[in-house]
Amino acid sequence: MRRVATAERPDWRxxxxxxxxGFHTIDDAPYWDESAYYxxxxxxxxxxxxxxxxxxxxxxxxxxxxxxxxxxxxxxxxIPEPYRDWIAQSWRERQPHLYGRxxxxxxxxxxxxxxxxxxxxxxxxxEAAFFQWQWLEDQLARGRLPxxxxxxxxxxxxxxxxxxxxxRGIARPFHFAAVRDSVEDxxxxxxxxxxxxxxxxxxxxxxxxxxxxxxxxxxxDLDDQVIGCxxxxxxxxxxxRESFGQHLPHSGLQLIEPPWKALLSNKGILPLLWDAxxxxxxxxxxxxxxxxxxxxxxxxxxxxxxxGANIAMHLDDGRELRTDGPYRDGPCIRQACHPLTGxxxxxxxxxxxxxxxxxxxIGIREDSSLVTQDSARFVPHAIVEEARGVLMA
Amino acid sequence: MKRSRTxxxxxxxxxxxxxxxxxRSESASREGLYTSVEACVAQTNDSNTCQxxxxxxxxxxxxxxxxxxxxxxxxxxxxxxKCAERNDGASHSFFxxxxxxxxxSQMMSRNGVxxxxxxxxxxxxxxxxxxxxxxxxxxxxxxxxxxxxxxPVNATPNRAVTSSRxxxxxxxxxxxxxx
Numbered sequence: 001m002r003r004v005a006t007a008e009r010p011d012w013r014x015x016x017x018x019x020x021x022g023f024h025t026i027d028d029a030p031y032w033d034e035s036a037y038y039x040x041x042x043x044x045x046x047x048x049x050x051x052x053x054x055x056x057x058x059x060x061x062x063x064x065x066x067x068x069x070x071x072x073x074x075x076x077x078x079i080p081e082p083y084r085d086w087i088a089q090s091w092r093e094r095q096p097h098l099y100g101r102x103x104x105x106x107x108x109x110x111x112x113x114x115x116x117x118x119x120x121x122x123x124x125x126x127e128a129a130f131f132q133w134q135w136l137e138d139q140l141a142r143g144r145l146p147x148x149x150x151x152x153x154x155x156x157x158x159x160x161x162x163x164x165x166x167x168r169g170i171a172r173p174f175h176f177a178a179v180r181d182s183v184e185d186x187x188x189x190x191x192x193x194x195x196x197x198x199x200x201x202x203x204x205x206x207x208x209x210x211x212x213x214x215x216x217x218x219x220x221d222l223d224d225q226v227i228g229c230x231x232x233x234x235x236x237x238x239x240x241r242e243s244f245g246q247h248l249p250h251s252g253l254q255l256i257e258p259p260w261k262a263l264l265s266n267k268g269i270l271p272l273l274w275d276a277x278x279x280x281x282x283x284x285x286x287x288x289x290x291x292x293x294x295x296x297x298x299x300x301x302x303x304x305x306x307x308g309a310n311i312a313m314h315l316d317d318g319r320e321l322r323t324d325g326p327y328r329d330g331p332c333i334r335q336a337c338h339p340l341t342g343x344x345x346x347x348x349x350x351x352x353x354x355x356x357x358x359x360x361x362i363g364i365r366e367d368s369s370l371v372t373q374d375s376a377r378f379v380p381h382a383i384v385e386e387a388r389g390v391l392m393a
Numbered sequence: 394m395k396r397s398r399t400x401x402x403x404x405x406x407x408x409x410x411x412x413x414x415x416x417r418s419e420s421a422s423r424e425g426l427y428t429s430v431e432a433c434v435a436q437t438n439d440s441n442t443c444q445x446x447x448x449x450x451x452x453x454x455x456x457x458x459x460x461x462x463x464x465x466x467x468x469x470x471x472x473x474x475k476c477a478e479r480n481d482g483a484s485h486s487f488f489x490x491x492x493x494x495x496x497x498s499q500m501m502s503r504n505g506v507x508x509x510x511x512x513x514x515x516x517x518x519x520x521x522x523x524x525x526x527x528x529x530x531x532x533x534x535x536x537x538x539x540x541x542x543x544x545p546v547n548a549t550p551n552r553a554v555t556s557s558r559x560x561x562x563x564x565x566x567x568x569x570x571x572x
Binding site: 019020042045129130133134136150151152153154155156157167168169170171172173174179180190191193194197198200201202203204207208209210211212213214215216218220224225226232234235238239241242243244245361383 | 395400402405522524545546547548553555556562563
């Protein structure tokens with residue numbers, strides 16, 4: 001694994017505009033960054049990322065089965081009481097899920113270490129599945145990448161296939177919803193909806209704020225149609241505590257991601273996985289946080305923090321890092337500190353996509369700090385088979 | 394190869410996706426998809442029109458449903474035991490999907506009363522769980538053998554009066570909530 005500086009495509013901004021990729025620059029700061037790429041060998045991708053992702057995914061689904069049978073685990077994950085039976089039922093019915101993203105610390109040496117599962121509202125999907133793919137094709141055509149370069153990225157094909165597989169189990173009408181004013185979230189659901197349409201599923205879109213409720217507790221769209229299935233790019237735990245949340249368990253509304261994903265997008269899954277698979281090479285030691293001083297070598301994360309918010313990190317050398325955010329009061333976990341490796345002052349975090357139940361690609365976000373936050377830039381990657389002589393050097 | 398062979402876009406390639414593509418103009422019409430006459434009456438309070446619409450849709454279903462040479466082909470598109478043998482009257486037999494619902498649309502007057510006359514159409518449920526109806530003009534999407542082209546409809550046989558909105562979305566931060 002190497003970080004390779006490279007020339008940008010001169011026309012990438014025009015290409016971004018042509019495919020509706022409006023958030024390549026956020027608040028005047030670059031988000032899409034193709035001034036460099038990460039080069040992997042096929043062995044690194046297949047042995048160190050792809051295979052562990054599939055294994056961890058299977059371990060995570062097994063853990064859901066255990067959690068839904070345990071009031072104690074539900075309590076540890078701070079799942080509100082009124083939603084527990086509903087969540088358990090959604091798992092017993094195997095309500096279909098679509099996608100998730102695992103975040104790994106990985107630098108080409110040693111096993112990838114799982115930081116967390118983003119299994120409810122993962123973003124950076126369009127840039128990974130489409131724009132990164134287009135970058136590779138363009139740079140190959142321009143001769144800027146070694147001939148035969150590839151990319152770990154069948155995310156698009158996997159999404160269309162996954163939609164086709166679950167189509168029969170999706171209640172109609174089927175709508176995609178995200179926060180109205182979030183350009184990034186709107187871009188993500190627009191892409192997912194595009195893939196669903198390509199799978200032959202007719203579907204609509206509305207803002208999460210526009211969802212209505214009827215007197216008898218059913219969710220409606222702007223046309224007063226009862227929504228059959230809602231893809232919501234909106235955290236389940238936020239829905240639980242908002243005013244319409246109480247209607248969810250009895251509304252008949254099907255959700256994607258389904259309610260059982262609330263158990264996996266929760267950082268409490270990390271100590272549970274560590275308990276069940278103590279010493280697994282891709283897991284970091286983790287435990288539920290009982291408060292008190294954070295010892296050296298540990299990181300504190302809220303159960304529901306997103307975008308690297310409210311993380312406290314106490315490094316081995318005694319340095320302490322803290323990020324701000326809105327998740328101040330809730331319960332936390334501790335995870336053994338395993339800092340990202342710097343590449344020329346950049347700290348890449350590997351997002352490994354699992355669509356359906358298949359590990360099918362990665363997207364890399366790099367930050368200038370050890371905690372990957374919403375300031376991180378998306379940097380493309382390529383699989384480059386290196387000549388033997390170079391490997392030896 | 395570890396990457397997709399292609400990466401196509403359907404909507405995003407042409408223009409930014411607009412929210413709520415449905416026409417919210419003032420055109421006063423009422424359209425519904427119903428799985429039974431009873432459901433139609435419950436919604437419209439107009440049993441006469443509902444019965445006529447159902448009967449007309451059922452009649453049209455034979456003429457406009459997609460036609461298949463055999464049961465297997467039909468069931469591949471519409472599901473097991475969702476197809477029946479039909480005859481076009483000239484002793485040509487074929488297979489077509491069973492009608493699973495009907496559409497009814499009526500013009501409404503200013504005071505909210507349905508005007509005389511209505512349009513109806515049969516509704517079919519495809520193997521993916523989606524609803525479809527015969528295309529009114531040219532350019533249907535799904536054409537199963539002979540018969541009229543079918544167009545998908547993102548609809549449900551249910552409607553409800555919305556009592557409030559904006560009960561979700563109050564926790565969202567300024568820049569998205571995705572992780």
